[in-house]
Amino acid sequence: MKWPDLPAVPLWRGWGPRTRKVVGTVLGLVVAGGVLYEAVAFGFPRALRWYTGDRISHYTYPNRDHLTDAQFEGLATELEQKYTGLLVEGKAAEEANLLMRAEQVRLLSELPSTRREANFQHIAYFRKAGIRTYEGPSTCLTCHEDMVVHKLDGSTETVHTADDIMNSVHYRLFGSKQDGFSTYGYNGQAVNSSGRSIPVGKIDRACGIPGSFTWTGWAALVKAKPEGKPEEIRSEGCGQCHIGGGYGPPSEEMMPVVFREKEAEEGIDCLICHSRDYDMNQRFVIDDGVGTRWNQDRSMRAAMSVGPPGDEACLRCHQHNMGGDTYPTNDAAQHIGYDHARLLHRAAKRGTPYSPEADVHAAAGMTCLDCHVTEGHKIARGAKGVDLVGNDLPGVEVSCEKCHTATPHVANPEVRAILNGHTARIACETCHITRLWQDNVVLTDWLDPQWNAEEGVYLPRVVYQTGDMSEAVEYMWLNGNGTFLANALGSNPTGSGDYDPLMNQLTHYVNSLVAVPGVENNDFLSQLTPEMLARRREMVENNILPLQQLGTSKIYPFKLFNARMFEDMNNQGPFGAMILPFDYTTYYETGNARASMEKAVSNPMVRRMYQAPFKYYMMDQFMAYFGVDTWTTKYPLEPENQAAIEGHWMRQMGTLMINHAVTRQGRTCQECHTQNGLLDFRALGYGEQRTRDLEHLPELQMLKKAGVALPAPAVTPHTREIKAGDIQRPPTH
Numbered sequence: 001m002k003w004p005d006l007p008a009v010p011l012w013r014g015w016g017p018r019t020r021k022v023v024g025t026v027l028g029l030v031v032a033g034g035v036l037y038e039a040v041a042f043g044f045p046r047a048l049r050w051y052t053g054d055r056i057s058h059y060t061y062p063n064r065d066h067l068t069d070a071q072f073e074g075l076a077t078e079l080e081q082k083y084t085g086l087l088v089e090g091k092a093a094e095e096a097n098l099l100m101r102a103e104q105v106r107l108l109s110e111l112p113s114t115r116r117e118a119n120f121q122h123i124a125y126f127r128k129a130g131i132r133t134y135e136g137p138s139t140c141l142t143c144h145e146d147m148v149v150h151k152l153d154g155s156t157e158t159v160h161t162a163d164d165i166m167n168s169v170h171y172r173l174f175g176s177k178q179d180g181f182s183t184y185g186y187n188g189q190a191v192n193s194s195g196r197s198i199p200v201g202k203i204d205r206a207c208g209i210p211g212s213f214t215w216t217g218w219a220a221l222v223k224a225k226p227e228g229k230p231e232e233i234r235s236e237g238c239g240q241c242h243i244g245g246g247y248g249p250p251s252e253e254m255m256p257v258v259f260r261e262k263e264a265e266e267g268i269d270c271l272i273c274h275s276r277d278y279d280m281n282q283r284f285v286i287d288d289g290v291g292t293r294w295n296q297d298r299s300m301r302a303a304m305s306v307g308p309p310g311d312e313a314c315l316r317c318h319q320h321n322m323g324g325d326t327y328p329t330n331d332a333a334q335h336i337g338y339d340h341a342r343l344l345h346r347a348a349k350r351g352t353p354y355s356p357e358a359d360v361h362a363a364a365g366m367t368c369l370d371c372h373v374t375e376g377h378k379i380a381r382g383a384k385g386v387d388l389v390g391n392d393l394p395g396v397e398v399s400c401e402k403c404h405t406a407t408p409h410v411a412n413p414e415v416r417a418i419l420n421g422h423t424a425r426i427a428c429e430t431c432h433i434t435r436l437w438q439d440n441v442v443l444t445d446w447l448d449p450q451w452n453a454e455e456g457v458y459l460p461r462v463v464y465q466t467g468d469m470s471e472a473v474e475y476m477w478l479n480g481n482g483t484f485l486a487n488a489l490g491s492n493p494t495g496s497g498d499y500d501p502l503m504n505q506l507t508h509y510v511n512s513l514v515a516v517p518g519v520e521n522n523d524f525l526s527q528l529t530p531e532m533l534a535r536r537r538e539m540v541e542n543n544i545l546p547l548q549q550l551g552t553s554k555i556y557p558f559k560l561f562n563a564r565m566f567e568d569m570n571n572q573g574p575f576g577a578m579i580l581p582f583d584y585t586t587y588y589e590t591g592n593a594r595a596s597m598e599k600a601v602s603n604p605m606v607r608r609m610y611q612a613p614f615k616y617y618m619m620d621q622f623m624a625y626f627g628v629d630t631w632t633t634k635y636p637l638e639p640e641n642q643a644a645i646e647g648h649w650m651r652q653m654g655t656l657m658i659n660h661a662v663t664r665q666g667r668t669c670q671e672c673h674t675q676n677g678l679l680d681f682r683a684l685g686y687g688e689q690r691t692r693d694l695e696h697l698p699e700l701q702m703l704k705k706a707g708v709a710l711p712a713p714a715v716t717p718h719t720r721e722i723k724a725g726d727i728q729r730p731p732t733h
Helices: 017-052 069-091 098-109 112-118 121-129 137-144 161-166 262-266 300-304 311-322 416-424 428-432 530-548 584-590 593-601 604-609 612-625 639-644 688-695 698-705
Strands: 146-150 156-160 220-224 232-236 285-287 292-294 441-452 457-465 473-478 481-483 554-573 576-579 645-649 654-657
Touching (some): 017 604, 121 300, 137 161, 137 262, 220 584, 232 584, 428 554, 441 593, 530 554, 554 593, 576 645, 584 593
Antiparallel strands (some): 554 576, 554 645
16 A cells, blocks of 8 residues: 655645655554544444443433432531540540530531541532533542552552453452462462563352352342242342442453443442441342443442442442451341342351451451552452452451461460460461351252242252351461462471372361261262372372462461252363352252252353353463363253263362451360360371370460469350341342
């Protein structure tokens, strides 16, 4: 193609023909490149959505309101009085004289510093800017288009606010490879260490939703028939705990090239994190004719009460994971929706709630962000972990030692040296997490749904749940890293070398009162063929044991979890096979697990996973981490492949890290240092002689003879069955 010369105009009149030709060629290429970019930016997202079956549109919200000036001022007064009142009541709480307390409250309420501390600057901003309707992120970005991020190393960086949000784990669901704790595949390779990152986020978690898979269960409407009540439509799905507001997870984020559409940005729920007056009753599934998605609170009340995130914002989602919907202070479980009320779950992911009643840090007034520090919209998870691949700031320490040092015990001069000596081998959580919430789930059979008359739907069968630490927790060595299916990596630095959890304690559930359905002697490895078992031993020895030797290990508590689900046995390895998802509506309404699975697997995104582009882009690498040599693209629903669909329990228990529900009073010496105590020293890799020594410590006998009072045992809750009436469903409107 021949580019024309530049016309002879005064700007370049003195240039020669060659110069004009070169400049004309460059300008032509720039214009052509711009046109090509615009064409790709316009066409690629649409082609991607056609390919994956995703949808996008201009989102509307039924609760978006417009205030008159008078309504605005009335609401401003109401909010300011509410939150300044709460603030000064707390400050005046110690005054015993009621008249003096009332006067103190009055005086404090009038102070400018109190109004600043109550943090309602945005009311003044909105008043001055004439903002009387909250339009979503576009309203926020009017002033906050760019933001200065104060990094933890003391430096600053100016970033585009929307990009900062959309590049965080809370939006994308996965993160890029960074320094910090690592997740390793069973092939021995650190995830995303090969030079090409693939989008891998949350891998293994004890979720109350059956077979959770974001693309097939983002936002579902379920017809419920509660006993003795009219038929209802309920809301369910992964999207209730994520800030993206689309019809599914942000699929475009997982592609090698990302073109973000304006609608995706406008769907972000800024207020669920930043509003103190966010109404969780507005969080329910709506069908707008394009598809199902989650409604948001986009009211001016919520917008006018924005500020830095507090505990209530974090716990709107995370208390469901830690304490479960039965936990009394779970605020979200008490506000389940004005319309299409959310389904409630009777199983806690970890059973470690964060509240003043359960955690000493919450009782001391500490907020989530005191420990989980931020860089912009990226929030530190910590430098140690086993069950998250996506981590915004994995190199940032979130630990007990950061505040308490490695010698935290200062009381009792007779024993503090002994206790502080433990910190080299024992994590703080091992002694100071002494109980779990009683609905903590250990074993769930997703293939055997049970009718729940109160909810009026079929729910997964909870085989066993307990708050008893001796039955729900495994104490394991951790060097800060984990496997691809959430198994802690670590080794006994002074033991006999026999510590081998992936061939021993994680492969069976030891409880004589619990029988795992379909598993011989509760041994999950009984599901493997002899050949596959031999392959597992080989991979553990060659790939996993060397990783266990990395760094320094300590003994940590890990919440156990296992589940039975459908698997694609055409893609299996010694650590498990490809898990197949469920369609929530079919599952909850019919209780037909097989039909629910087949409906979900027919989803366009699941189909694409079994085709060549996804195989070469990510599935081969993804399954290599899973311990499967290559991804076989035999689509499970094809008649010749359906025999490969089988129901199995995971071949090893998942070990989820627990760090909350910390008690001031820790374990006693006798709880561990005795025969059949809390710690199984043999399983932890200690030899016979050392185990006998640890079970019969001479130091304990010496302290007893010296008359030293040893700490009393920590309080451990009793185990009980969670009954239907334990959840008091709040009234709906």
